[in-house]
Amino acid sequence: MDYKQRIQSALNYIESHVQEDIPCESLVALAGFSKSHFLRVFEAYTGFTVMSYVRGRKLDLAAERLRNSNDKITEIAYDYGFESHDVFGRAFKRVYGITPENYRRGRFLLPTFHAVNLALQQQGAEALIKTKPHTMIVTKPAMKLIGIECRFEDGVSSPDLWKQYFEEWQQTFGNIAHLRVESEKEIDYALTVDRDESGYTYFIGIEVTSVDHVPSGTIARLIPKTKYAMFTAIGPVEESIGRTYDHIFKEWFPSSSFQTAPGPIMEHYDMRCATHLGIPPEKHEMDIYIPIEPVKTETKEIIELQPYRAAYYKAVGTKGRKWHQIKKEAFDVMIAWTLSQGIDQSNLRIRAHNNGGAPEEDFYYEVYMDVTGIDISITEDSLISLIDFEGGLYVVTPTLHRMLEPTGEAFCKWFDQQEKYKMTGEWFEEFFIHGGKVTLDTLIRIHFEAKRLLVTEGKL
Structure with missing residues (x-):
């Protein structure tokens, strides 16, 4: 992914989450830069600091709501992440020079703050420089x-x-x-x-x-x-x-x-x-x-996973249920069970696997966690079962939940270029869950089972 695509992914995320709180760290993780580098690159491509762009889009869409609806101003303020009517009013007046109330009454023409689409921007920073620096x-x-x-x-x-x-x-x-x-x-x-x-x-x-x-x-x-x-x-x-x-x-x-x-x-x-x-x-x-x-790239860790006993739950799809509902069910059941067992909730490590791409009625999402040596209780009516997993050699890379798909794709390409390891096809993701909740910022470690290859004279 090139720089323009990385910044556009951040812009797209802002647009789809504009009614939510958007911490800069989430955009940094999405773009895959260090924070200092992201701030500079974002401003170079958009002409705005991150927060001025976010605020500009929120106010632009809030102004549209003021113009086209009868919603209460307080409701609009809260919907776009402003703490109160007063905070929203001050921000609105600072940008537009008029209060939300006066704007709604007078229907003044305000300058628009359009979402940036980098694909529509003219190319040619280079063309403007007659003599290259x-x-x-x-x-x-x-x-x-x-x-x-x-x-x-x-x-x-x-x-x-x-x-x-x-x-x-x-x-x-x-x-x-x-x-x-x-x-x-x-x-x-x-x-x-x-x-x-x-x-x-x-x-x-x-x-x-x-x-x-x-x-x-x-x-x-x-x-x-x-x-x-x-x-x-x-x-x-x-x-x-x-x-x-x-x-x-x-x-x-x-x-x-x-x-x-x-x-x-x-x-x-x-x-x-x-x-x-x-x-x-x-x-x-x-x-x-x-x-x-x-540029820092995430290093791959090679681990030898020993056989272990795990608490296990499998959420199964049915027609009409979306995959994210099945995934949520799986995590909700496992997290609730760990709570019932008195397991420390500050940093749960729940492993997961699914058959992505399957039809809804055939989709499943498995979650399990290593309980070897932990005193637990499984009753006849429990949704959780115990299962033994074999160990094996795994190659591991970290990512964030929001970056799971692109990191997984890059991980597969990394394997294609290896001469020492080959994927076996087995894999799982390990979620590091804080506070009993999976979020887009949840840390994940992707595990691919691998086998070592014998390399002789540069050939397999």
Whole structure:
């Protein structure tokens, strides 16, 4: 799955769950990125932070309900995840400049916030860049910076930090100018730090040799030795910087073996973009440093499962029942039984198997859990039975419930490329259930039984 498909899957999830609480962590897991990387890539493709996009869709659909129904405003507010009528009203007015009540009475024309469909977006971040950014992988030593900063969040007006920086430079930094590293080059740095789903903190300052004296109104930032992808943007800064960020997150990262690492993204401005020295804007250059690390892939664990005794229940399909109803029945029965036996509910490990793809009347869902050595009671009228399972060699990979299908498909492809192991066809999923409830965020370990292959001179 490429970057665009991953972000579209997150957008599709938002659209189908827009009336629910949508934690950013769920979207991160769905896209399969680290959180810091997901936040950057999502904004590059949509132009919005995650929470501003979610809020925009909720308010857009709520406005449609206000216009086309007689539902109570409080009911609409709750349906779209707002804590109260007042919270909804403030959010509505902040975005549209009018209260929900006045909008319903006046039927004003509001700007729409359409769902993003990346397939309909024009291609061509590359086409907009006449000169491709020069790219290098570099490691910069630890840095000390002193500067000013401001938090930028959606819907909250913020000062022009660059204007403030230049206007107050002498007053603010004049007494520490002698501490500036490479002062003859007049280098300024801008950092994007503390990015989350609703905004980020922007820092502008200078690199110094010491932070023993930090002027009033400024803050020190210490950056450890870091590996970066460095991109040199060419052209008028106000135009080239946006195009270069598009190139980085839409073109360079998807074709690289890296993702963003924790740490600030850094912009480096020096004499190459000094208009006062007569350098024309079309020849301006500035550097963008993105902290990077190798893309992490889930490792496969090889385990030797010993024979065990399990509590077992099989939910069987009937015509007219959907597979998810049968699955729910299976888990409900097993979880209720564990509760009756006094088994610790804080972290149940329930294994499951099904014959997916079968007609409804033939579908079944089995659940079982290892009870070897546990004192349990099975009565004649119990829905639960005891069954002995053979052990075996299994290859295991972790995933989340919401990512079960794509992870399973990727796992099968992984086996196709192996020379050491071959699937036998037996498999099960192990659910790590907290609080007696299966959710989309439930951790799962997929187990495929395998046999070792004898490899001789590179051939099977």
